[in-house]
Amino acid sequence: MSDRKKAIPRARMAASERDRRSRLARLMHGAGLLRGTLVLRERVCGKPNCRCRKGHKHLALYVVASKRGRLRQLYVPKAWEPRVRQWVEQYQEARRLLEEISELYWDKARTRQE
Numbered sequence: 001m002s003d004r005k006k007a008i009p010r011a012r013m014a015a016s017e018r019d020r021r022s023r024l025a026r027l028m029h030g031a032g033l034l035r036g037t038l039v040l041r042e043r044v045c046g047k048p049n050c051r052c053r054k055g056h057k058h059l060a061l062y063v064v065a066s067k068r069g070r071l072r073q074l075y076v077p078k079a080w081e082p083r084v085r086q087w088v089e090q091y092q093e094a095r096r097l098l099e100e101i102s103e104l105y106w107d108k109a110r111t112r113q114e
Protein backbone atom coordinates (compact mmCIF):
# COMPACT_ATOMS: atom_id res chain seq x y z
CA MET A 1 0.00 0.00 0.00
CA SER A 2 1.28 3.36 -0.94
CA ASP A 3 1.41 6.05 1.70
CA ARG A 4 1.35 8.80 -0.86
CA LYS A 5 -2.44 8.99 -0.75
CA LYS A 6 -2.62 9.13 3.01
CA ALA A 7 -3.62 12.48 4.40
CA ILE A 8 -0.92 14.25 6.29
CA PRO A 9 -1.82 14.41 10.00
CA ARG A 10 -2.76 17.98 10.83
CA ALA A 11 -0.46 17.93 13.86
CA ARG A 12 2.48 17.40 11.55
CA MET A 13 1.57 20.31 9.31
CA ALA A 14 3.25 23.60 9.76
CA ALA A 15 0.97 26.26 11.18
CA SER A 16 1.24 28.26 7.96
CA GLU A 17 -0.08 25.30 5.98
CA ARG A 18 -2.92 24.59 8.43
CA ASP A 19 -3.97 28.20 8.28
CA ARG A 20 -4.03 28.24 4.47
CA ARG A 21 -5.90 24.95 4.30
CA SER A 22 -8.59 26.07 6.72
CA ARG A 23 -9.07 29.37 4.86
CA LEU A 24 -9.29 27.43 1.60
CA ALA A 25 -11.73 24.91 3.11
CA ARG A 26 -13.98 27.76 4.28
CA LEU A 27 -14.06 29.16 0.75
CA MET A 28 -14.75 25.75 -0.77
CA HIS A 29 -17.67 25.21 1.60
CA GLY A 30 -20.25 27.27 -0.17
CA ALA A 31 -18.58 30.59 -0.92
CA GLY A 32 -19.37 31.91 -4.38
CA LEU A 33 -16.40 31.51 -6.69
CA LEU A 34 -16.13 33.28 -10.01
CA ARG A 35 -13.06 33.32 -12.22
CA GLY A 36 -12.90 36.55 -14.13
CA THR A 37 -11.67 40.11 -14.20
CA LEU A 38 -13.92 43.06 -13.51
CA VAL A 39 -13.63 45.85 -16.02
CA LEU A 40 -15.35 49.22 -16.20
CA ARG A 41 -16.29 50.20 -19.72
CA GLU A 42 -17.62 53.45 -21.05
CA ARG A 43 -20.62 53.13 -23.23
CA VAL A 44 -23.15 55.12 -25.16
CA CYS A 45 -26.80 54.26 -24.76
CA GLY A 46 -29.56 54.38 -27.32
CA LYS A 47 -31.30 57.57 -26.17
CA PRO A 48 -30.81 60.34 -28.75
CA ASN A 49 -30.61 63.29 -26.30
CA CYS A 50 -28.67 61.57 -23.51
CA ARG A 51 -25.59 63.24 -22.03
CA CYS A 52 -23.55 60.24 -23.15
CA ARG A 53 -23.84 61.59 -26.71
CA LYS A 54 -21.97 64.72 -25.59
CA GLY A 55 -19.04 62.86 -24.11
CA HIS A 56 -20.36 62.00 -20.64
CA LYS A 57 -20.41 58.31 -21.29
CA HIS A 58 -22.05 55.80 -18.98
CA LEU A 59 -19.82 53.49 -16.98
CA ALA A 60 -20.79 49.86 -17.04
CA LEU A 61 -19.21 46.98 -15.19
CA TYR A 62 -18.40 43.74 -16.94
CA VAL A 63 -16.82 40.52 -15.83
CA VAL A 64 -14.45 39.15 -18.44
CA ALA A 65 -13.03 35.63 -18.53
CA SER A 66 -11.62 33.20 -21.02
CA LYS A 67 -13.32 29.93 -21.76
CA ARG A 68 -11.64 27.35 -23.99
CA GLY A 69 -9.26 30.00 -25.25
CA ARG A 70 -11.94 32.55 -26.05
CA LEU A 71 -12.78 35.69 -24.11
CA ARG A 72 -16.32 36.14 -22.99
CA GLN A 73 -17.86 38.97 -21.06
CA LEU A 74 -20.93 39.54 -19.02
CA TYR A 75 -22.59 42.81 -18.10
CA VAL A 76 -22.99 43.24 -14.33
CA PRO A 77 -25.97 45.39 -13.32
CA LYS A 78 -25.51 47.71 -10.31
CA ALA A 79 -27.65 45.53 -8.05
CA TRP A 80 -25.43 42.54 -8.78
CA GLU A 81 -22.13 44.35 -8.40
CA PRO A 82 -21.52 43.60 -4.66
CA ARG A 83 -22.10 39.87 -4.94
CA VAL A 84 -20.22 39.47 -8.22
CA ARG A 85 -17.30 41.43 -6.74
CA GLN A 86 -17.35 39.14 -3.74
CA TRP A 87 -17.41 35.97 -5.88
CA VAL A 88 -14.48 37.25 -7.94
CA GLU A 89 -12.49 38.16 -4.79
CA GLN A 90 -13.25 34.78 -3.22
CA TYR A 91 -12.10 32.94 -6.32
CA GLN A 92 -8.86 34.93 -6.34
CA GLU A 93 -8.34 34.25 -2.64
CA ALA A 94 -8.94 30.49 -3.11
CA ARG A 95 -6.58 30.43 -6.04
CA ARG A 96 -3.92 32.32 -4.14
CA LEU A 97 -4.19 29.95 -1.16
CA LEU A 98 -4.01 26.91 -3.43
CA GLU A 99 -0.93 28.34 -5.08
CA GLU A 100 0.71 29.01 -1.71
CA ILE A 101 0.00 25.44 -0.56
CA SER A 102 1.42 24.14 -3.83
CA GLU A 103 4.54 26.22 -3.24
CA LEU A 104 5.02 24.54 0.16
CA TYR A 105 4.85 21.12 -1.53
CA TRP A 106 7.15 22.26 -4.29
CA ASP A 107 9.72 23.00 -1.60
CA LYS A 108 9.07 19.66 0.10
CA ALA A 109 9.65 17.84 -3.19
CA ARG A 110 12.72 19.95 -3.92
CA THR A 111 14.32 19.40 -0.51
CA ARG A 112 12.91 15.83 -0.26
CA GLN A 113 11.49 16.66 3.12
CA GLU A 114 8.43 14.59 4.13
Ligand SMILES: [Zn+2]
Nearest residue numbers: 044045050052
Ligand atom coordinates in the same frame (compact mmCIF):
# COMPACT_ATOMS: atom_id res chain seq x y z
ZN1 LIG B 1 -26.83 57.61 -22.46
